[in-house]
Amino acid sequence: MTETSSTAPGDPSTPLAVRLRGIGKRFPGVIANDDVNIDVRRGTIHAVVGENGAGKSTLMKILYGVQPPDSGTIEIGGSQVKLSSPADAIKAGVGMVFQHFMLADNLTVLENVVLGAEKQHGIGRKARAEVRRISDAYGLGVDPDALVEDLGVGARQRVEILKVLFRGARTIILDEPTAVLVPQEVDELFGNLRELKKEGLAVLFISHKLDEVLSVADEITVIRRGTTVRTVVPADVTSRQLAELMVGSELPSPGISEKATSTRVQLAVTGLTLHDAAGRALLDDVTFEIRRGEILGIAGVEGNGQAELVEAVMGMRPGATGSIVLTDQDLAPMSTLRRREAGIGYIPEDRHRHGLLLDSPLWENRVLGHQSRPPSASGRLIKRGAARADTQRIIDAYDVRTPGTDVPARALSGGNQQKLIVGREMSGDPILLIAAHPTRGVDVGAQxxxxxxxxxxxxxGLSVLLISADLDELIGLSDRIEVVLRGRLVGEFDPSDVTPEQLGSAMTGAGSAA
Amino acid sequence: MTRVLRALLGLLAPLLALVAAFVITSLVLISAGDPVGEVWSEILQVPETRNVANIVNQACVLYLSGLAVAVAFRMNLFNIGVDGQYRIAAFVGAVVAGEAWLPGYLNTALAIVCAMAVGALWAGIAGVLRATRGVSEVISTIMLNFISTSVVAYLLREAAVREEGSNTIGTKEIPEGSRIGPIPLAAADSGPTAEIYGFVVLAVLAGVAYWFVMSRTRFGFDLRATGQSTTAAVASGINVRRMTIITMMLSGAVAGLVGLPILFGEAYSYGSTFQSGLGFAGIAIALLGRNNPVGIALAALLFAFLEEQSNPLQILVGVSPEIVAITQGVIVLTVVISYEVVRRFLTRREQSRVAKAERPADPAGPADPAPTQDQEARA
Amino acid sequence: MRRSSTTLAALFSASILALTACGGGGDDTASDGGSDSEGGSDSGLKVGLAYDVGGRGDQSFNDSAAAGLDQAIEEYGIDPQESAAEDGESESAREERLRTFVDAGYDPIIAVGFAYEAAVAKVAEEFPDSHFAIIDSETVEADNVANLVFAEEEGSFLVGAAAALKTETDNVGFVGGVETPLIQKFEAGYIAGAEAVNPDIEVQSTYLTQIPDFSGFADPARGKTAAEGMFDGGADIVYHAAGGSGGGVFEAAAESDNLAIGVDSDQYETADPSVQDVIMTSMLKNIDVAVFEYLTAVNDGEFPSGITRYDLSVDGVGYSTSGGQVDDIADELDEYKQQIIDGEVEVPSAP
Structure with a gap:
């Protein structure tokens, strides 16, 4: 292959950076990838889209050498390679920016970049110069001597990209890079990516957000159920067509039909305050009400107090002050169990950590959180038969796809696990549902x-406290939206006339609250 | 169908382990230059009645120890302190029973309750430290073992009665009316009698109680849930600190029973030759038995059986007793490994079943592959 | 035969035999392990030796018993078999050890250590036609049991007196392995001996471990630490009754230019040459003599029973003179010895 810097997207004459042919990967009982074919041209941004669980992540892990493929070939820069570790991939010029950043907070940008790549340019002046050079060349605007802990999410992501470039990558994989960004930051990221492609690099961009993909990608490959369905050029497809390619069906929308909220307040939170060990406020005088039949959405960049708010209401955080009243009951002195018994259902943010006993059968997971209430318990005894029967009811009512109630929770896919949790938390007629990212990581059908x-x-008549990073979900589902920033509620929005951009501004503290 | 298969596979694992242990031990014997054939024929002979009695008795003690460890294991707590707990508990039990404040079996009952209470309190220290200060129970129970040794040694000196001319010391003997009579296994034919501890019945009851509490009660559910995932337990409303303390105390209470079969069925006093080290064997036995009450019983029997082989192997075959220890170690290892192999196989099967269950709905649902083909043709 | 074979056993052993092409039948009860039984005339005597934890090679009292056995093998050509106790074994394991010996035709059976007290009592009753000897216990009373016991406190008295005569700081130490009544006899005698010479002498005393932790008999590092503490505390002579841990006591003495007293056997002869010079004397507890004398009697066709006390009067205990460091006080020590034998001095056996 000759070195050119042609940027004609989709032009078959542009040299290929990566060529995947017939990639297959099986996991026990699951075909993660099957006959995947992708051509990524130099100087282009190539998006890979698909639902959660469609096999995108597996594919990227294969390309980055984390997992070997069972079948198929990988060509990079025209020659076939065998990648048995990320080190091989880096050597071949492939770099990856993970969704979860891998940075040491207490080190500077330079130290983070150099860490593990000391042989490239040393650790001293030469390395600093190289970091500056890369930062300027691609418009990343990164200060090598800044402490990572002082950087925002967007800047951290740019450090990750810089890390990859520093190691000589010519093909960069970005795994769901926008998931953690607010809209403004997304635009900045796309600016950076365009710089990269201008310099002749190939960018593999993984996402399931179609609007973003259509705006930034030169080519889009759709993956469905482990296999590549088609590769299209953005100009030829609409967002809707792309979605149909992804799911083979019409996209669901979270829209809410009618406003049916009564005036009765079911949850009243007043002056809720929580400090961390260092005395910093995690929650600062949070006050809100949720009426019967109302969904209150909480918008915010992750880490601004949403998790703490949920845990404080659930009674999982000792040290919270302020009053929490559910209908007429003061929750403050109650244990988590008592609060649950008082009528709170809880869909946790991290279902694996907080929602499930992964190695226990489904029926035991049904009991979890309801071990003091019928039908799963009577007195001090667990009623196994009744618990199984009620699990079956949830399976039927919530379309949990499983061969039975004795299957360990781990065996189910994310969407089915989540449906089970939703079914469980809805049982026992809760007054209040706390739903933290209820559709995160689940497929469109389950969503x-x-x-x-x-x-x-x-x-x-259920009241819902909805926390979500998905602004579409928040806007579509909520009756009201409160924005949380650094532990404070900074503004209330009416979802019927707010745009994601407006919310984004409020979330970062850039705009004024409506 | 699946349950039957599960049960079969459950049997497969230990079988696999035994075969592997057999092969590995044979290789060890060969490399040590020992007579492999003789060793196995000695081990695999049908034991005499009195050996059976010894095995059952030893297994009874080991079973209680395994049970004590398993209680904590179920909550992901590693109670290494069963050893110290049972020794201090047996000592207290021996003193109480020896003093005989109550008549007959009331005395026995009181001593058992006291022993369990002492074991619970001793283990409870580690539980409280863990719950309130985050001290790893592994560290604290090891330390408590040492402390227990010293405390018992000191108290034994204070409480000891010593026969003139004897080099052993012990607590006051338990009066005959408070001993737990043995169950004769067979009429004594020539000299040695074959009797098993009456306490075996209590050990079986302890096993049943363990099973019931773990699998049928809310407490057992909370305990297991906490063991699997502390975070999920907290979210479900379980008070993890409280559970930590209670579980350690329960484990200690069972540990308090460990020395009692010996105390009430054989030694009748706690002295310098009272069997030690039972708590550590319990860890291996709980692992081997997968915290399952029946599994622990089988593991305890296997350990007791192997220990019973030690003497004949030395005396009749001339093999060093270390071989028996090696075999025990090999069996624990191979069981752990083969369980993991079988577990992975089961998980794989389970996943493919789930995948199948998830799939049939797909073609029937809106995600028909046909439109894709159309679109592909259109483009 | 004590057990009956099963087809399973046959199957397994057959496969193993084929695998290893190893000869030897399945039910051979004759011994082929243990020590060599060559030399001397073959008396046809089958002797079983049941050791305490540690067995042969513990450089302590098990070895001492083994030495007596070896001498008997050499002189009478007996057929021996040995078996050692395991740490933390059950009472029934000890009983079963003795029964297995009986079943396999061994007679007499020597049990080394007081741990066998209960087991010997029980098994001797079960098998009245077999003969047993037990070392360090005099509580078992039966016609077929010989109790071989020692007056450790008497020997310890003499080395205590020696230490008091030799010390320049009027400060001596005692390191016991495990705090048991047996080791307390050593301590009691030692203190009494030292105080007999100098009523104002300071005797530091410590034990390495407590029951049931018997590691104090095999932990040189701990022995060294304990002795170092005593030397730092002003002692210049330390007596140990700590089996294998004594090596550490000698090291500590050598490094701080002080003296130590050995135990059980003449440790001047057996210790590492680098520490030989610090071993002033050793308290001798002649288990080997007791075992050999017992086997001599058995070889002569007589099974002794009852208590045989090895004390100063029969030289069952004593002190060693190798190295010549106590030659100058030998007269005084022999005087004490005579007084003890005559009953003029009563040596306590408990502190």
Whole structure:
């Protein structure tokens, strides 16, 4: 292959940076990838889109040498390679920016970049010069001597990209890079990516957010159920067509039909305050109400107090002050169990850590959080038969796809696990549902189902505290949206006339609250 | 169907382990230059009645120890302190029973309750430290073992009665009316009698209680849930600190039973030759038995059986007793490994079943592959 | 035969035999392990020796018993078999050890250590036609049991007196292995001996471990630490009754230019040459003599029973003179010895 810097997207004459042919990968009982074919040209941004669980991540892990493929070939820069470790991939010029940053907070940018790549340019002046050079060449605007802990999310991501470039990558994989960014930061990122492609690098961009993909990508490959469905050029498709390619069906929308909120307040939180060990405020005088049949959405960049708010209401955080009143009951002195018994359902943010016993059968997971209430318990005894029967009810009602109630929770896919949790938390007729990222990491089908269930319960008078990073979900589902910033509620929005951009501004503290 | 298969596979694992242990031990014997054939024929002979009695008795003690460890294991707590707990508990039990404040079996019952209470309190120290100060129970129970040794040695000196001319010391003997009579296994034919501890019945009851509490009660559910995932337990409303303390105390209470079969069925006093080290064997046995009450019983029997082989192997075959220890170690290792192999196989099967269950809905649902083909043709 | 074979056993052993092409039948009860039984005339005597934890090679009292056995093998050509106790074994394991010996035709059976007290009592009753000897216990009373016991306190008295005569700081030490009544006899005698010479002498005393932790008999590092503490505390002579841990006591003495007293055997002869010079004397507890004398009697066709006390009067205990460091006080020590034998001095056996 000859070295050119042609940037004609989709032009078959542009030399290929990466060529995947017939990639297959099986996991026990699951075909993660099957006959995947992708051509990534130099100087282009190539998006790979697909639902959660479609096999995008597996594919990228294969390309980055984390997992070997069972079949198929990988060509990089025209020659076939065998990648058995990320080190091989880096050597071949492939770098990866993970969704979760891998940076040491207490080190400077330079130290983070050089860490593990000391042989490239040393650790001294030469390395600093190289970091500056890369930063300027691609417009990353990174100060090599800044402490990483002082950087925002967007800047951290640019450090990750710089790390990859520093190691000589010519092909960069970005795994869901926008998931952690607010809209303004997303625009900045796309600016950086365009710089990269201008310099002749190939960017592999993984996402399931179609609007973003259409705006930035030169080519888009759609993956569905482990295999590449098609590769298209953005100009030829609409967002809707792309979605249909992804799921083979019409996209569900979270939209809410009617406003049916009563005036009765079911949850009243007043002056909720929580400090960390160092005395910094995690929650600062948080006050809000949720009425019967109302969904209150909390918008915010992650880490601004959402998790703490949820845990404080659930009683999982000792040291919180302020009053929390559910209907007429003061929750403050109650244990988590008592609060649950008082009528709170809880869909946790991290279902693996907080929502499930992964190695226990589904019926035991049904009991979890309800071990003091019928039908799963009577007195001090667990009623196994009744718990199994009620698990079956949830399986049927919530379309949990499983061969039975004795299957360990770990065996289910994310969407089915989440449906089980939703079904469980809806049982026992809760007054209040706390739903933290209820559709994170679940497929479109399960997402629609979960939205439906929340909506139906709302119509029956359920109050919902909804925390989500997905602004579309927040806007579509909520009756009201509060924005949280550094532990404070900084503004209330009406979802019917707010745009994601406006929310984004409020979330970063850039704009003024409406 | 699946349950049957599961049960079969459950049997497969230990079988696999035994075969592997057999092969590995044979290789060890060969490399040590020992007569492999003789060793195995000695081990695999049908034991005499009195050997059976010894095995059952030893297994009874080991079973209680394994059970004590398993209680904590179920909550992901590593109670290494069963050893110290049972010794201090047996000592207290021996003193109480020896003093005989109550008549007959009331005395026995009181001594058992006291022993369990002492074991619970001793283990509870580690539980409280863990719950309130985050001290690893591994460290604290090891330390408590040492402390227990010294405390018992000191108290034994204070409480000891010593027969003139004897080099052993012990607590006051338990009066005959408070001993737990043995169950004769067979009429004594020539000299040695074959009797098993009456306490075996209590050990079986302890096993049943363990099973019931773990699998049928809310407490057992909370305990297991906490063991699997502390975070999920907290979210479900379980008070993890409280559970930590209670579980350690329960484990200690069971540990308090460990020395009692010996105390009430054989030694009748706690002295310098009272069997030690049972708590550590319990760890291996709980692991081997996968915290399952029946599994622990089988593991305890296997350990007791192997220990019973030590003497004949030395005296009749001339093999060093270390071989028996090696075999025990090899069996624990191979069981752990083969369980893991079988578990992975089961998980794989489970996943493919789930995948199958998830799939049939797909073609029936809206995600029909056909439109894709169309689109592909259109483009 | 004590057990009956099963087909399973046959199957397994057959496969193993084929695998290893190893000869030897399945039910051979004759011994082929243990020590060599060559030399001397073959008396046909089958002797079983049940050691305490540590067995042969513990450089302590098990070895001492083994030495007596070896001498008997050499002179009478007996057929021996040995078996050692395991740490933390059950009472039934000890009983079963003795029974296995009986079943395999060994007679007499010598049990080394007081741990066998209960087991010997029980098994001797079960098998009245077999003969047993037990070392360090005099509580078992039966016609077929010989109790071989020692007056450790008497020997310890003499080395205590020696230490008091030799010390320049009027400060001596005692390191016991495990705090048991047996080792306390050593301590009691030692203190009494030292105080007999100098009522104002300071005797530091410590034990390395407590029951049931018997590691104090095999932990030189701990022995060294304990002795160092005593030397730092002003002692210049330390007596140990700590089996294998004594090596550490000698090291500590050598490094601080002080003296030590050995135990059980003449440790001047057996210790590492680098520490030989610090071993002023050793308290001798002649288990080997006791074992050999017992086997001599058995070889002569007589099974002794009852208590045989090895004290100063029969030279069952004593002190060693190798190295010549106590030659100058030998007269005084022999005087004490005579007084003890005559009963003029009563040596306590408990502190």
């Amino acid at each position: 629609a189902a979960i939205w439906n269930h929340i909506r139906e319960a709302r119509a029956d």
